[in-house]
Amino acid sequence: MRLINVRPDRGTALFLAVLPFALVVLAYILGSAQRLAENPDDKLLPSLPSLGNAIVKMAFTADARTGDYLLWTDTLASMERLLSALAIATIIALVIGVLVGMLPLVRALLAPFVAMVSMVPPLALLPILFIVMGLGEESKIALITIGITPYLVRDLAMRVEELPREQMIKAQTLGASTWQMMVRVVLPQILPRLMDGLRLSLGPAFLFLIAAEAIASDSGLGYRIFLVRRYLAMDVILPYVAWITLIAVAMDFGLARARRALFPWFGGAK
């Protein structure tokens, strides 16, 4: 039998999926045990119990100085920034993307501009943002927004252009105006594609979030990681990284499920 025809059954598939995770954890445990055997004060690969202690300290113990549960206040601060930026980016992308995709006039006006702007490295703009908007929330939200909006706009514009031409002609023969085509034909068909675009933007969005928080902030997940780095506190950094990853995965999964629930026609119509 050729390799290309060998399909795993459910049990095997599950085993195979878990395997890489298990291997990484195992490698960590072995490496940690070895380093700690050589030097009990080693901070690079803390043991599982000390990771557990750090999680309890960050998540379930009030901070001695502020009385906050740090993991949760950090998460809240970061999510506020991330979600505001995602919301702003979505709205801008919807408006510009649909207009560029639908109207040749707007395409001629904006497509080259958006293509150019999308090539500006957002992190290079961060100093400008800090200078202009200060070190508060606005500059961080602005960085994430600037980082993901051009991609979303171009993605959406392309998705709109991909809609079969026949549909636009058909809509016109049903008497639709440009506006009606926008709200009844293009927008509803573009929303599930927007959700896919958002899913792909989550990675960059988190990148810009952590970057902004690392450089100038007094709260947030990225801030905490870069703060405790000074003390080589791997026992805090590692759980934080895992937690950020988990949040991103959950958002991705949630968006995928929501798309399926909200747009049942989409799977069959692609």
Next chain:
Amino acid sequence: MTAISVRHLWKEYGEQIVLEDISLEFAPRSFIALVGPSGCGKTTFLRILLSEETATRGEVLIEGQPIAREPGADRGVVFQRYSVFPHLTVLGNVLLSAEMAEAPLTGRLFGARRRQAQDEARALIEEVGLKGAEDKYPAALSGGMQQRLALAQAIMRKPKILLLDEPFGALDPGIRADIHQLMLKLWNTCEMTVVMVTHDLKEAFTLATRIIAFERRRNRPEEKARYGATIAKDIEVWPKRIAGQLKLKSTAPGRDDPAIPSGTGRDDPALKTA
């Protein structure tokens, strides 16, 4: 009075001449089939009637008026593919034209007017044989059912002219025969002129009142670009079919026909729900 008159129409793409000096008059309520080999410009001709393309020279008159510069509600269309909206249910697709006509701002109808339009749409859906499939999305329909839906959607707006671009080309023969009967019925009852592009001669003779064959008379490589297609044949179908007076074939086979299986057609939605 003619429904469509085409006078000395030329269509060129750069150096390439596609249609050459086409002049035609279509009587109101006629059913025109445009036939011809691939690449002979019959679809281009249909697109000009749809205002998707414009003629390079010559003029097209719809009921005596120059044709509009963009597609509009006076000319309905059914394409071979992508004719229905995948994000709307069967009912939503048929309802759409009523909503476009009456709700310029929201594109949606509400309350009593919506119920009234829905009743209209449901009647039409039943007429095209899609009863029971009102709440399905097009992706869940077979090719034949999608084309039935596309017909209902186009007819809901009561166009004066219905343009068909190889609408039944992708369907298998049994389903095609069923939908031909439907097409004849719709043409017979609705006040409209039909222009259909097809490459199936049998289909053309089954449905049309008049058949126009396009052909490139000069097809040698060095002549190809400079000579477009002209009308090779213009055939009135005999015996004459007259819209509104058509007696549709009963389900019982005629003396000379092969036996027709009774019961639900292969394309019947009843089979889908079972």
